[in-house]
Amino acid sequence: SAQCAASDTHMLAGFAQLSTRTFAHCARRDVRRSRPSCGASDIPPSVHFPEEDRMARNALFDEQRKHRLDWMHWLYDKPKHARWARDWQESHQRELSRLETVSFGEDCFVASSVHIFAEPTRDISIGDGCHIGAEVFMHGPILLGDGVAINARSHLDGGSAGIVIGAQTRVAPGVQLFAFNHGID
16 A cells, blocks of 8 residues: 555655554554465365365364364364364274273263273273363273363373262363372381
């Protein structure tokens, strides 16, 4: 615009001559121009990228969406997120169940960075609608009732007695629960 062109001339003559109003106008214009806008699919536009770049960019975007849900698992209950995350969660939970003696109820969310160790006789049973946040450590035996949320970086070790957490319980981030006693000699 003419106003910005005039401000460029002022800048050459000296920064002190540039009016605050003109500078603010040009700065706002540049910010608006650089701000990405999201389309209906929530995937940032990439019109100028070749198809293979677009696919790689979409894959990175999907990884970021998963990362976001890992740390903000309550977003999984929003239809916008549950729609795309449901298949990922079913696959992730199926793989964990194949590797460890862990069972999941319906409509659970389990972060991809969770550490679950449930060897035979040290089962982990997770009720319907439970959420397990990022970097949670779980070593069975553990029983979670329906609607339990274990927040990020919590540590649950069932020891020999096991841990039972009742329905609709929220465990804060960083909580450490141990079902054993080291004793003091």
